[in-house]
Amino acid sequence: MIIPVIIAGGTGTRMWPASRRALPKQFAPLLGGNTLFQDTLMRLSGERFDAPCVISNEECRFIARDQMGAVGIHDARHIVEPLSRNTAAAVLTAALAHQSQPDAVMLISPADHVIRDTAAFEAALDVAMPRAEAGEVVCFGVIPTHPSTAYGYLQVDRGSDASVQTVAEFVEKPDLATATELLGRGHSLWNAGLFMMRVDTALNAFRTHAPDLMAPCEAALSLGGEDLGFHRLSRDAFKRCRAIAFDRAVMEKLPKCTAVSLDCGWADLGSWSALRDHQVDTPGGNALLGEVEAIECRNSLLKSTNPDMALVGLGLDGIVAIATDDAVLVADASRSEEVGKAIEVLNARSAPQAEEFPRCHRPWGYYETLSLGARFQVKRIVVHPGQKLSLQSHVHRAEHWIVVEGSALVTVGEEEKLVTENESTYIPLGAVHRLENPGKLPLALIEVQSGCYLGEDDITRYEDIYARDAEEEVA
Template identity: 85%
Template structure:
C-alpha cells in the first residue's frame, strides 16, 4: 500500500509576479492547462496508490479543494496547516495521521514539480516500493544535465546498480564552482525532494532525530478537527513546531539510504530561468508563453498571463519578462533566483502586488477589481453554483449589485428576493445582507461600492458556512 502525501504549502515567491501568497505557483497556471498541483494529483491517482493525503496552507485550502475536484480526486485526506512550518512538520503530521497503518509506505511528493513521463515515474516508484516496504528510506535522484546551484545533491555509490543505489552523502545547494565539480565526478545526482518510507519508520526517525516536533505535531492533529471536509490542525499546538525542512531534520542525519534514479522528464520549476529551460524553445532559444513575441532576442523568457495584454521583446539576451494584470517583472535570467528581493521591496512600501492579485479567490468563487477611486470601487463577482457569501454588514460603504449572468438570491435585512440578469439591487450602508447563487450555473454580477473606506476588512460577519472567523477579513 502506497499512500501519496502531496505537499502543497509552499508560497512560490521566486515565481513572482505570476505566483504570490494569494495563489502560489503550484496552483497557478504557469504552463497553461492543468496547474502543477493538478498534474501531481492526477499522477498520484493511479491504482497503485491508496487514498492521498494533501497538506496545504489554510489560505489556499479552498483553491486546493476546487482544483482537486477538477482533477477528479474526491476521496482525499486534506490536512490544513494554520501556519507554515516547513516540510519536516508536514511529513511528521502525515505520518501521525496514518499511525494506525504502521507498515503502509508514504510517498512524500512536492506539488510544484513537472514530470512529463508518467509511466517512467511510476516505474521508479515501483522500484523504490520494495525497499521502502522492507524498512529502507528511499529518495529519488535525477542525473544532472548541467551544474546548478538551485538543487541539493546526492553522492552515490559508483559500484551499485544504475537504477537503485546507496546514498553516501547529502550535499547542500552548492555554489557554481562546487556544482561544476560535482557534475564532473559522475556519481552525483540532483535531489528531487521525493521520498518513500514506512509510517512506523518515519515515526521512529523523528523520535530519534527530531523528537521536539512530536508534541506540537501530535497536538496539532489531535486537537484539530473536521471542518467542511478538511482536517484543520490546531493553531496553538502546531505553531510551536520548529520550522525545518525534512531533508535537514531527518535525511541528512541518516548514515545511508537508498536512491532510485528518476528518468521521467523531471523538472523543479523553482525559478523563471528553470521554466525557460523547460519550455520548448523557439528560434534563438527563447521561451514564449501567452501573447508573447520576440524580435531579435536570444535565450529569453517572455510570458503574458493576460490574453488581452501583448508582450514584445526587442533585442533581448538572457532576459526574463513576465507581465500580469497588475505587475511586470524584467530581470536578467541569471538573477531569477533572487526574485524574492522584488517582494521585499514591494512589502516595504505596502504594495498589494507583493502578495495579492486583482483576482481574489474565495471558497464561494472569486472577485476582481475593475476600477478603484478615492470613494468608489467597481468589482466583478463570480459565485459558484450552490454557494453563498457570509451574512455580513459594512460600516463605511454601501453597495449596488447588477446581475449580468445567472440569478442571485439576495437578502437585505428581513427581505429575501431573486434578482435575475439585467436586474439590480441596493445594499444601504450598515444593512445586514447576503448573496447566494441558487442556480446550477455560475452567477456573475458587477458590484459598485461607495463610501469613505473600501478596504476588505470593513466586514462584520454574522454567519458563514465556510467556518471562517472574524480574523479572516474576507467576504
C-alpha cells in the same frame, strides 16, 4: 496502493509577479493550463494511487481546494497548517494522520516541480515500491545534466543495479567548484525532494531521529479539528514544532537510505531563467507563454498571464519579461534569482503587487476588482454552487448587484428573492444582507459599490457558515 502526500505549504515567491505570497508558485498557472499543484495531483492519481493527502497553509486552503475540484479531485485529505514549520513537521503530521494504516506506502512529493516524462517517473516508482514495502526509506535522485548550484545532491555508492543505489551522503546546495567536482566523481544525483516509505517506517524514523517533533505534531492533530472538510492543526501545538526540513531532520541521519534514479525531465523551476531553460521551444532559444510575440529575440522568456494583455519583445537577448494584470517584471535572465529585490522595493512603498493578488479567494469563491474610483468600486464576484457569503452589513457603502451568470438567492432585511441572469438588485447602506448560490452552476455577478469608504473592513458579520476568525478580512 500508494498514498500521495503532497507538500503544498510553500510560499514560493521566486516567480514574482506570477507567484506571490497570496498565490505561491505551486498554485500559479506558470506554464499555461494547469498549475504545478494540479499537475502533481494528476501525476499522483490513477489506479496505483490512493486518495491524496494535501498539506497547505491556511491562506491558500481554498485556492488548493478550488484547484483540486477543477481537476476532479474531491476526496483528498486536506491538512491545514496554521503557520509554517518547514517540511519535517508536515511529513510527520501526514504520517500520524495515517497511523491506522501502518504498512501503507506514502510518496512524499513537493507540489511545485515539473516532470516531463510520466512513464519514466512511474517506472521509477515501480522500482521503488518493493523496497518501500520491505521497510526501506527510498529517495529519488535525478541524473544531473550540468553542475547545478540550485539543487542538493545525493552522493551514492556504486551498486550492482544501476537504478537502485545506497545513499552515502546528502550534500547541501554546493558552490560551482564543488558541483563540478561532484559531477566529475560520478555517483551523484540531484535530490528531487521525493521520498517513499511505509507509514510505520516514517514514524519509527521520526521517533529515532527527531523525537522532539512527535509530541507537538500529535497534539496539533488531536487538538485540531475538522472544519468545512479541512483538518486544521492546532496553532498552539503546531507552533511548538521545530522548523526544520525533512531532509535535515530525518533523511541525513538514517543509517541506510535507498536511492532510485530518475531520468524523467524533472525540474524544480526555481527561477524564471530555470523555467526558460525547461520550456525553450523555439530555434532562437526563447520560451514563449501566453499572448506574446518575440521579434528577433534570443534566449528570452516572454510570458503574459492575461489573454487580453499583449506582450511584445523586440531585439532582446537573455531577457525575462513577465506581464500580469497588475505588475510587469523585466529582468536580465542571469539576474532572475534576485527577484526578491523587486518584492522588497514594492513592499517598501506598500504596493499591493508585492504580496497580494488581484483575484482574492474566499471560502465561497472569489472576487476581483475591475475598477476602483474615488467613490465607487466595481468587482466581479463568483460564488461556487451551494455556497453563501456571511450575513452582513456595511456602514459606509451601498451595493448594486447584477447577475451575469447563474442565479443568486439574495436576502435583504426580512426579504428573500431569487435574482437570475440579467437581473439586478440593490443593497442600501446599512441593510443586513446575504448572497447565496442555490444552483448547480457557478454564480457570477458584477458588484458596483458606492460610498465614501470602500475598504474590505467595512463589514459587520452576523452569521457565517465558514466560522471565520474575526481577524480574517472577508467580503
